[in-house]
Amino acid sequence: MIQAKGIIKSFGENHVLKGVDVDFYPGKTNLIIGRSGSGKTVFLKTILGLFEPDGGSIHYGDEVLGEMSKQRRKTLRQEIGMVFQGGALFDSMSVAENIRFPLEMFSAMTEHEKDARVKFVMDRVRLEGADQLFPSEISGGMQKRVSIARAISMNPNYLFCDEPNSGLDPETAIVIDQLIQEITHEFGMTTIVNTHDMNSVLEIGDHVVFMKEGHKVWEGTNDEVLGSTNADVEDYVFKSKLFKQVRTALRK
Amino acid sequence: MITNFFEGIGAYALLMTKVFRRPDRWKLFYRALVKEIQLLGLDSIGIVVILSVFMGGVVTIQTAFQLSDDPLIPTYYIAMATRESITLEFSPTVVSLILAGKVGSNVASSLGTMRVSEQIDALEVMGVNSASFLILPKIVAQLLFNPILIIMSLFLGLWGGAMAGDLLGLVPFEESVMGYRLEFIPFENAFYALIKTVVFAFIIGSVSAYSGYTVKGGAVEVGVASTNAVVRSCLAIILANYLLTDLILTS
Numbered sequence: 001m002i003q004a005k006g007i008i009k010s011f012g013e014n015h016v017l018k019g020v021d022v023d024f025y026p027g028k029t030n031l032i033i034g035r036s037g038s039g040k041t042v043f044l045k046t047i048l049g050l051f052e053p054d055g056g057s058i059h060y061g062d063e064v065l066g067e068m069s070k071q072r073r074k075t076l077r078q079e080i081g082m083v084f085q086g087g088a089l090f091d092s093m094s095v096a097e098n099i100r101f102p103l104e105m106f107s108a109m110t111e112h113e114k115d116a117r118v119k120f121v122m123d124r125v126r127l128e129g130a131d132q133l134f135p136s137e138i139s140g141g142m143q144k145r146v147s148i149a150r151a152i153s154m155n156p157n158y159l160f161c162d163e164p165n166s167g168l169d170p171e172t173a174i175v176i177d178q179l180i181q182e183i184t185h186e187f188g189m190t191t192i193v194n195t196h197d198m199n200s201v202l203e204i205g206d207h208v209v210f211m212k213e214g215h216k217v218w219e220g221t222n223d224e225v226l227g228s229t230n231a232d233v234e235d236y237v238f239k240s241k242l243f244k245q246v247r248t249a250l251r252k
Numbered sequence: 253m254i255t256n257f258f259e260g261i262g263a264y265a266l267l268m269t270k271v272f273r274r275p276d277r278w279k280l281f282y283r284a285l286v287k288e289i290q291l292l293g294l295d296s297i298g299i300v301v302i303l304s305v306f307m308g309g310v311v312t313i314q315t316a317f318q319l320s321d322d323p324l325i326p327t328y329y330i331a332m333a334t335r336e337s338i339t340l341e342f343s344p345t346v347v348s349l350i351l352a353g354k355v356g357s358n359v360a361s362s363l364g365t366m367r368v369s370e371q372i373d374a375l376e377v378m379g380v381n382s383a384s385f386l387i388l389p390k391i392v393a394q395l396l397f398n399p400i401l402i403i404m405s406l407f408l409g410l411w412g413g414a415m416a417g418d419l420l421g422l423v424p425f426e427e428s429v430m431g432y433r434l435e436f437i438p439f440e441n442a443f444y445a446l447i448k449t450v451v452f453a454f455i456i457g458s459v460s461a462y463s464g465y466t467v468k469g470g471a472v473e474v475g476v477a478s479t480n481a482v483v484r485s486c487l488a489i490i491l492a493n494y495l496l497t498d499l500i501l502t503s
Contacts, residue, residue: 075379080378082377088370105277105378105380
């Protein structure tokens with residue numbers, strides 16, 4: 001479990017996070033949603049430890065991130081998998097080498113065990129036969145799957161995804177969403193997904209946090225989001241014509 | 253502007269303290285080192301060969317043009333002056349400036365692209381010391397391979413000078429060889445050239461890596477960083493050349 005308690009973060013005069021309290025549950029896909037500029041990405045990077053909070057604390061289980069030794073922080077990072085918005089795959093490495101990289105860097109596995117692990121995660125994200133291809137030779141959807149495979153190769157306790165659907169067609173986006181939810185449930189990870197995509201919210205949002213102007217405004221499940229009476233959530237969720245029609249249908 | 257300059261020096265020094273750490277995995281370090289030697293060293297051989305041969309020829313022609321009017325000066329003195337110019341300045345400095353352009357822009361643009369496409373963030377999230385993992389092999393590759401390139405350049409420059417002198421009838425080949433050997437102190441001259449080469453190699457590797465690693469923004473900023481890498485490296489080489497020349501030759 002990850003707990004964010006009273007997180008405050010500013011960049012100069014720009015106060016981005018103004019005291020955010022959220023609990024992220026293991027075995028669930030925890031989604032952070034909100035408009036651009038609402039502080040989602042800064043919040044995610046603060047939880048990851050890429051930004052130091054100006055106030056508040058981040059708890060990984062019983063440990064406080066800010067109080068961890070350098071060594072412990074380093075080992076914690078090996079318990080974290082991250083799927084970046086653009087994939088962030090290493091251009092100079094093939095698909096298999098990208099997935100194998102964390103194992104080469106940190107694991108004490110034998111070469112045979114590493115091969116087996118790479119094969120397992122590639123099969124798990126349905127990337128069979130792509131091992132020798134390079135990132136520039138595969139589609140955006142496949143790049144996201146490679147990114148997910150690399151993120152879970154070390155069997156992490158925590159999975160972070162920054163807008164994993166951006167730039168994907170709706171069908172591929174749903175495949176990626178379902179994959180994230182499947183592996184979260186299967187491996188019992190605490191997964192945090194940063195997204196704009198309402199389809200993702202409804203598809204996989206076990207726990208949804210809505211942020212606005214550096215505050216947590218609402219939280220609930222994907223089933224509750226459509227029925228929320230919070231004005232900010234309503235304004236965000238029912239902005240599109242499609243969702244306005246969904247609301248009308250729900251009220252009938 | 254002055255504040256920015258000193259902030260830059262501070263950021264560069266801090267980055268270097270991150271770079272010179274024990275690699276997490278030696279196996280991956282050696283693998284990266286071999287790759288960098290191929291990319292930054294072996295791939296530079298062609299340009300060094302062409303540059304050195306023609307540079308040697310030009311130095312011989314220029315020297316002959318200055319000295320050949322005086323019949324009292326033996327022609328092998330032209331070769332001797334050519335040797336001094338090539339050994340002391342042209343090979344270590346000019347070739348390093350060319351490498352700063354070729355290698356520096358390559359290092360800065362590759363690291364800059366990794367920065368803007370979040371590949372460096374991905375390494376950091378995994379717990380990898382990205383500065384050491386990415387930059388250390390590049391610097392070590394240049395520290396190891398640039399001296400080889402410069403020694404090669406010395407021989408090719410002298411050969412090019414001798415060939416140009418012979419072909420144009422300025423200095424016969426045998427007299428060039430005699431001039432090259434005249435009062436030559438191998439240890440002193442080679443030592444001077446190699447000291448400069450090693451310092452310049454460190455400058456090229458570290459300054460261009462700093463320019464690329466600290467990029468913020470997108471493709472345009474990567475281009476700017478690549479240009480900055482070349483300009484900063486060249487300026488640093490010229491400044492270091494002056495200091496080293498003063499320090500080594502006057503002491």
